[in-house]
Amino acid sequence: MVRSxxxxxxxxxxxxxxxxxxxxxxxxxxxxxxxxxxxxSAEDLRQIVGHPLTRLYLFVLISLPMFHWAHRFRYVAVDLxxxxxxxxxxxxxxxxxxxxxxxxxxxxxxx
Amino acid sequence: MPANWWMMKKTYAxxxxxxxxxxxxGGYALFLLVLVARHDQPxxxxxxxxxxxxxxxxxxxxxxxxxxxxxxFNLTPKVMVVWRGEERVSPLLIAGANYVVxxxxxxxxxxxxxx
Numbered sequence: 001m002v003r004s005x006x007x008x009x010x011x012x013x014x015x016x017x018x019x020x021x022x023x024x025x026x027x028x029x030x031x032x033x034x035x036x037x038x039x040x041s042a043e044d045l046r047q048i049v050g051h052p053l054t055r056l057y058l059f060v061l062i063s064l065p066m067f068h069w070a071h072r073f074r075y076v077a078v079d080l081x082x083x084x085x086x087x088x089x090x091x092x093x094x095x096x097x098x099x100x101x102x103x104x105x106x107x108x109x110x111x
Numbered sequence: 112m113p114a115n116w117w118m119m120k121k122t123y124a125x126x127x128x129x130x131x132x133x134x135x136x137g138g139y140a141l142f143l144l145v146l147v148a149r150h151d152q153p154x155x156x157x158x159x160x161x162x163x164x165x166x167x168x169x170x171x172x173x174x175x176x177x178x179x180x181x182x183x184f185n186l187t188p189k190v191m192v193v194w195r196g197e198e199r200v201s202p203l204l205i206a207g208a209n210y211v212v213x214x215x216x217x218x219x220x221x222x223x224x225x226x
Binding site for chain 2 (some may be wrong): 016017018020021022023024025026027028029030031032033034035036039040042043046048049050058061062063065066068069070072073074075076080081085096100106107108111
């Protein structure tokens with residue numbers, strides 16, 4: 001019997017979808033609109049990023065949405081005709097999400 | 112099947128657009144990673160946030176991520192069926208609760224960062 005990893009990837013996809021749906025629009029608003037509009041300076045934001053809770057927030061908002069991307073992208077790429085690379089897509093997509101997660105962990109713990 | 116099958120019908124096109132929002136979700140996560148990596152170089156960090164090109168890209172990403180949020184919240188009642196005793200909790204109530212939580216979280220985060 002072949003064991004499937006699908007439930008793990010689906011759970012991460014789903015968790016990433018929830019996190020991105022709730023937190024990403026306001027975060028984009030802050031970095032793309034509130035800063036250029038002068039509501040907060042980039043330097044002030046840099047100070048806020050140093051806070052432990054902000055680091056946790058950013059780790060969650062970087063890692064889980066990457067797994068969300070990985071799972072959705074691997075299927076939509078095939079839907080759009082990239083069938084010839086469908087065998088390497090999971091490795092590339094989930095691998096990227098894993099690497100980004102480790103990098104985020106490294107930066108957020110060490111800086 | 113032709114590669115443009117999804118252009119044949121509006122529902123197919125909306126499905127593909129919904130799936131493609133993941134590129135913007137992942138892209139913004141990568142942008143955050145780069146910001147975090149620049150944290151110990153104050154000038155580079157500020158430069159990234161003030162770069163006109165990156166601001167434009169984020170403003171393009173915003174409606175796509177909003178589309179992700181809306182489609183995600185609207186699907187929640189279909190994935191998560193809640194029963195209160197014998198009675199099924201209204202799907203509208205579940206979706207509505209998501210929107211309320213979304214609004215509260217967004218306002219709270221805005222206040223914490225900007226005030």
